[in-house]
Amino acid sequence: MNPVILYSVAALGIVAAASAVILFVVAKKFKVDEDPRIDEVTGLLPGANCGGCGYAGCRNMAEALVKAADQDDISALNCPPGGSDTMSAIGKYLGLDAGETAPAIAVVRCGGTYEKAPAKLEYDGPAKCAISHRLFNGQNGCPYGCLGLGDCVPVCKFNAIYIDKQTGLPVISEEKCTACGACVKACPRAIIELRPKGTENKRVWINCVNKEKGGVAMKNCKAACIACGKCVRECPENAITLNDNLAYIDPAKCTACGKCIVVCPTNAIAATLSKVLGGVGTLSQKGSDLPEAKVIADLAEEVN
Amino acid sequence: MKLKTFTPGGVHPPANKLSANTPTVKLGLPKEASIPLSQHQGASAVPVVKKGDAVKVGTLIARGEAFISANIHSSVSGTVMKIDDVLNASGYKTPAIIIKVDGDAWEENIDRSENLINDITLEPEAIVAKMKEMGIVGLGGATFPTHIKYMMSDDRKADTLVINGVECEPYLTADHRLMLERTDEILQGVRIMMKAGKVDRAVIAVEANKPDAVAIMQTRLGAGQNGCFTGIEAAPLAVKYPQGAEKQLLKALLNREIPSGKLPLDVGCIVNNVGTTLAIYEALQKNKPLFERVVTITGKKLKKTGNFLVRIGTPANMLLEALGEEMPEHTAKIINGGPMMGKAINSLDIPITKGIAGIVLLDESEARRRKPMNCIRCARCVAVCPMGLEPYLLERLAERENFAACEAAAVSDCIECGSCSYTCPSARPLLDYIRHGKVNVMRIMRGRRQQ
Numbered sequence: 001m002n003p004v005i006l007y008s009v010a011a012l013g014i015v016a017a018a019s020a021v022i023l024f025v026v027a028k029k030f031k032v033d034e035d036p037r038i039d040e041v042t043g044l045l046p047g048a049n050c051g052g053c054g055y056a057g058c059r060n061m062a063e064a065l066v067k068a069a070d071q072d073d074i075s076a077l078n079c080p081p082g083g084s085d086t087m088s089a090i091g092k093y094l095g096l097d098a099g100e101t102a103p104a105i106a107v108v109r110c111g112g113t114y115e116k117a118p119a120k121l122e123y124d125g126p127a128k129c130a131i132s133h134r135l136f137n138g139q140n141g142c143p144y145g146c147l148g149l150g151d152c153v154p155v156c157k158f159n160a161i162y163i164d165k166q167t168g169l170p171v172i173s174e175e176k177c178t179a180c181g182a183c184v185k186a187c188p189r190a191i192i193e194l195r196p197k198g199t200e201n202k203r204v205w206i207n208c209v210n211k212e213k214g215g216v217a218m219k220n221c222k223a224a225c226i227a228c229g230k231c232v233r234e235c236p237e238n239a240i241t242l243n244d245n246l247a248y249i250d251p252a253k254c255t256a257c258g259k260c261i262v263v264c265p266t267n268a269i270a271a272t273l274s275k276v277l278g279g280v281g282t283l284s285q286k287g288s289d290l291p292e293a294k295v296i297a298d299l300a301e302e303v304n
Numbered sequence: 305m306k307l308k309t310f311t312p313g314g315v316h317p318p319a320n321k322l323s324a325n326t327p328t329v330k331l332g333l334p335k336e337a338s339i340p341l342s343q344h345q346g347a348s349a350v351p352v353v354k355k356g357d358a359v360k361v362g363t364l365i366a367r368g369e370a371f372i373s374a375n376i377h378s379s380v381s382g383t384v385m386k387i388d389d390v391l392n393a394s395g396y397k398t399p400a401i402i403i404k405v406d407g408d409a410w411e412e413n414i415d416r417s418e419n420l421i422n423d424i425t426l427e428p429e430a431i432v433a434k435m436k437e438m439g440i441v442g443l444g445g446a447t448f449p450t451h452i453k454y455m456m457s458d459d460r461k462a463d464t465l466v467i468n469g470v471e472c473e474p475y476l477t478a479d480h481r482l483m484l485e486r487t488d489e490i491l492q493g494v495r496i497m498m499k500a501g502k503v504d505r506a507v508i509a510v511e512a513n514k515p516d517a518v519a520i521m522q523t524r525l526g527a528g529q530n531g532c533f534t535g536i537e538a539a540p541l542a543v544k545y546p547q548g549a550e551k552q553l554l555k556a557l558l559n560r561e562i563p564s565g566k567l568p569l570d571v572g573c574i575v576n577n578v579g580t581t582l583a584i585y586e587a588l589q590k591n592k593p594l595f596e597r598v599v600t601i602t603g604k605k606l607k608k609t610g611n612f613l614v615r616i617g618t619p620a621n622m623l624l625e626a627l628g629e630e631m632p633e634h635t636a637k638i639i640n641g642g643p644m645m646g647k648a649i650n651s652l653d654i655p656i657t658k659g660i661a662g663i664v665l666l667d668e669s670e671a672r673r674r675k676p677m678n679c680i681r682c683a684r685c686v687a688v689c690p691m692g693l694e695p696y697l698l699e700r701l702a703e704r705e706n707f708a709a710c711e712a713a714a715v716s717d718c719i720e721c722g723s724c725s726y727t728c729p730s731a732r733p734l735l736d737y738i739r740h741g742k743v744n745v746m747r748i749m750r751g752r753r754q755q
Binding site: 120121124125126128130131134135136137138141143212 | 391394395396397647648650672673676703733736737739740743
């Protein structure tokens with residue numbers, strides 16, 4: 001055999017053997033111990049990397065969960081898109097009780113449709129709520145209401161929001177929304193709120209965030225909460241409070257009976273209509289003349 | 305001789321100084337004055353009057369307590385009706401003191417005579433204290449409390465005072481009229497400010513499109529007796545927008561460049577507007593607080609245009625009434641300030657504040673923005689940016705909310721002059737997005753500082 005080949009084989013063999021030894025030593029010496037549970041938990045999470053939990057992505061959340069598991073308490077952490085199914089699966093894997101969190105959904109609290117709050121001014125700048133918000137109070141004059149330029153739409157990783165061209169307001173899909181909260185952060189006017197989905201998806205909420213006095217608010221929008229207090233008096237559960245000229249329904253107390261909807265003079269209370277209707281007889285007294293604010297709620301069904 | 309101007313950048317929007325030859329007229333008193341508590345940069349002033357109090361013209365009604373803030377004085381005499389929210393120029397609520405006007409009684413210590421007072425009795429520190437007391441803020445539009453500009457330390461001293469009579473915004477003529485009508489008082493104001501700033505050189509900068517103002521300044525300076533105007537000169541500058549911005553002005557006039565994030569004082573200068581100069585003269589020599597200013601009302605579709613001396617808190621629609629005009633048909637935009645940097649406002653139902661130099665009514669053809677098209681990378685925005693930035697890049701970055709890259713591209717240096725948007729052949733909303741980036745970058749920077 002040609003000695004050149006022999007030498008080459010021998011030389012490479014020695015290099016290989018030496019490298020193997022070095023790699024072996026380095027691998028042992030600088031080994032980073034990673035908890036194998038992190039990979040497992042990452043696998044259990046939805047993998048949407050939406051950031052709804054407050055962490056940068058699902059893997060960060062998994063690390064946080066494992067870290068919390070070492071302290072025997074993961075109840076403070078929650079994966080909104082995964083919901084209680086995901087969390088209980090993770091809890092089961094980690095051998096801990098996951099906190100009970102009611103499934104939530106994003107709710108747009110503005111009823112300022114084109115019809116209810118017609119535009120008085122024309123905005124011809126870039127279609128971005130953040131820019132428009134800084135510039136002025138909005139085309140319809142309401143300094144609290146939805147600007148309708150859709151900053152909430154592109155931030156939704158689940159395609160759960162679109163702007164309805166008929167009303168100019170965002171519509172949130174009942175099925176697709178995971179309550180990750182990205183839209184809540186994107187809205188410069190803090191109109192969107194995460195509320196519990198409610199039993200059988202029945203929800204009632206004040207469809208307005210205007211804190212102006214009644215008369216001032218009504219000038220710009222016929223669907224504004226004027227803080228008349230009728231709903232507060234009507235509510236059998238004392239779930240409604242009135243602060244800064246604005247009513248608020250505490251979702252923890254609300255039973256979605258719908259009595260407040262009927263008394264509201266400006267139809268500023270919205271609900272997931274069809275579900276509520278089933279349980280509330282008094283609404284039928286109004287016949288087909290139903291509070292229009294609830295049209296928005298019905299759209300949730302149309303989306304799907 | 306070739307006139308000085310700044311480099312780089314700049315644009316030449318049509319001047320449209322329609323009201324340049326209309327003498328300033330005193331506007332009548334309103335029935336009710338709403339005086340906002342925040343008319344200046346910095347923290348709002350804190351009210352020192354309450355409902356039912358009687359006030360006179362010049363009574364202190366709100367005190368600026370924070371470091372950057374300014375006192376506010378009543379511009380009318382009457383009774384405080386309430387302290388309540390009024391709508392500001394953007395349609396948002398802002399707290400204001402609302403005074404029901406009754407007669408026109410002034411505080412006794414205000415000298416209402418027209419005598420020119422030459423002697424400066426106060427020491428520099430006392431002058432600065434008086435500026436603060438009298439609520440003097442920059443009347444060029446930025447409304448920065450003036451006394452802060454005179455707060456010097458051993459390593460930050462001024463050697464030159466620059467009086468800004470450039471008024472490079474199209475349409476506006478308030479400063480121009482002041483320079484023509486109140487020349488002597490302005491020159492006395494300059495002397496006071498030179499003493500306050502401990503400088504022996506002052507330059508009054510005027511753009512060459514106001515030759516009458518340059519001439520009158522130079523004549524009066526030459527006529528000064530006993531060398532009282534030594535060290536003061538009036539310098540004409542070549543016309544270019546935004547020469548009235550202090551950074552550009554110093555570059556044009558003295559060839560001094562303010563480093564990024566620094567102030568004129570860091571290059572040894574104090575810059576004040578001519579309106580501010582007059583206010584300082586009146587505050588020091590006449591004991592008169594800042595409660596009125598000259599406001600231009602103009603627009604191509606108005607038959608008459610005008611300059612009015614307006615009490616702060618007067619509703620802006622009184623200006624139109626004083627002209628005897630109705631809102632012209634097809635008015636598409638009402639602008640607070642000039643068309644380049646001014647802000648569109650919702651209605652004329654807003655009170656005049658210290659920062660409003662003019663109200664411009666633009667009709668449909670001028671106001672309408674063209675539909676934005678794609679950026680063609682012509683780099684005209686880069687060529688005209690007076691700060692040497694890359695507007696097309698900043699716009700892209702801000703649109704994608706990449707604020708870290710915006711910061712790296714020096715978005716915080718943008719002076720928001722609008723030259724980029726003005727020149728863009730694709731009508732892209734460059735400044736809108738750049739401002740979006742700037743606001744967010746500033747917020748991030750503030751957060752970092754606080755940590």
